[in-house]
Amino acid sequence: MKLYAELLKQLYKVIDRANIVIDEPMKNHTYFKVGGPADILVNPEDVSEVQAAIKICKENEVDYYLLGNGSNLLVKDGGIRGVIIKLSKLNKIEVEENKIIAQSGATLYDVAQVALGKGLKGMEFASGIPGSIGGAAAMNAGAYDGEMSMVMESMLAIDGNGELLTLNKDEMELSYRSSAILKYGYTVVSVTLSLQVGDVKVIKARMDTLAKRRSDKQPLEYPSAGSTFKRPEGHFAGKLIEDCGLKGTCVGDAQVSQKHSGFIINRKNASAKDILDLIILVQTEVEEKFGVKLYTEVKILGEEK
Incomplete structure (x- = not known):
């Protein structure tokens, strides 16, 4: 942490030490349940602390990334260099x-x-x-x-x-x-x-109906980041993937969901590399068969291990 000595010194002045964590595994903060460590993870408690953290990172020329609850994020196995600013405590x-x-x-x-x-x-x-x-x-x-x-x-x-x-x-x-x-x-x-x-x-009836549709059609029982790919114009990503015969396809413990082909899931012990390799396989197959490029809706951060 010598590289971050000055940055940490400044952060400790404005944010409680209990809210600053070193080498924090990102698998603990993402719905995919994968990801290597972030150099520093900060949990600000109010807006002024978020502002201060951003300014300190900028002044020290250290990269920073904002994190909500990690539902749409894939962090690579080598983790993230720099600072993660997690906003979950700003929830009023x-x-x-x-x-x-x-x-x-x-x-x-x-x-x-x-x-x-x-x-x-x-x-x-x-x-x-x-x-x-x-x-x-x-x-x-x-x-x-x-x-x-x-x-x-x-x-x-x-x-x-x-x-x-x-x-x-x-x-x-x-x-x-x-x-x-x-x-x-x-x-x-x-x-x-x-x-x-x-x-x-x-309102309640509508919410209940949508909750049932979601549980019936989506693999909520497995870690994932929701829909893996953006909807390509004029198509549905899940149908393209299924029409390529990729439903259920695995790379390690990463799998194209058998319940909904638009979801890539972590069956148990997938690595981020497993998931990324499966994403690339799906993108390649769909483009070769249908000439359609699939772009990820999931945000990908970090370094390879």
Whole structure:
């Protein structure tokens, strides 16, 4: 840790030592349950600590990465050089009439449950997505004919210099699985959602229906990062993969799910390399057979072992 001596000294001044971990295995922080160690993992408790951590990393010319709850992340077996700033402790959710203001570390499930409790509709589609609202906002996540662009009114974000800025709907630059957050390397601090008043029973019934569809069709019993690939224009990734005869294909303990071909799962003891090699195999086969390029929806970070 000699390389990071000055950086750690500065971090310890603004963040409790108990919230700074050295050589932390990333398999403990991702839904895939794989990944080597991060040099430093920081768990800020408020927005000012996030700003301070970013500024310290910038001043020391050390790479940093933002982490929600790791539901859409694959970390390579060699781990991550630099600093992981984990936002899970920023999870406050507030309600003002038909608006919900949720900090970035709040889970989509919890936000949807708060909306349900207040009789507000619009977040049902996201109630089963295993991610944080910050990550969902950044990638404009969606499912079951809904996406974040339909409910987001504004975002509070941190720019690359550690300064706060507010983005309104037009400034978010929302498109399929993308936004200004990803384009410019901003960090989502909180999201303001504009919802509609609805019937609690109807909202609950919709959430229950989607939960059943999800459990019936998706391999929720295995570690994965959800849909592995973005939807190619005019196609469905899962169908292309299945039509290549790849359903159930394994590399080590990584497998194309037999329940849904759009998911790659960790059957038990897969390495990140197993998963990456299977991703490449699937991409190669689909392009050779159908001429369609598959791009990962899963974010890939880190170094080979």
